[in-house]
Amino acid sequence: MVTGELVSGSGYARSMSSESTIFEQIVAREIPADIVFENDHIIAITDIAPQAPLHLLVIPKTSAYRNVGELAAADPALLAEMVATAVQLAADRASGEFRLVFNTGASAGQTVFHVHAHVLGGTLLKGTLAQH
């Protein structure tokens, strides 16, 4: 077990960081990402394994919500801001028409348990989203 008493300063920070999701690490700039939009509440990045000609991820900066249901119940304004961000990005970077996907639960394909929206523009390529 790791505590502040047993492991000092940066060691403790590293331990905490290793337990965070990949998106928390991207928000904290601990790992790089292609950031296409950012404000105080939201970051949007290109997906590392695109499944459509446009494949962005819109991610709230807070790690408080694991999925869209939790977010909708607790902070509907933040969910609406995510949708507005998707609309704007799809207008700027594609035709304005897009799919908005929130995988919810491992059996539905969710792999990162920090709520995020997939913004997909154009024909879906072969991949987990196309198979569902």
Ligand code: 5GP
């Ligand atoms: P989920 O499967 O949880 O709905 O979506 C997670 C998404 O995050 C996947 O589409 C996956 O390709 C993407 N992803 C995983 N790790 C990284 C990463 O390090 N950088 C970026 N940009 N995307 C990632």
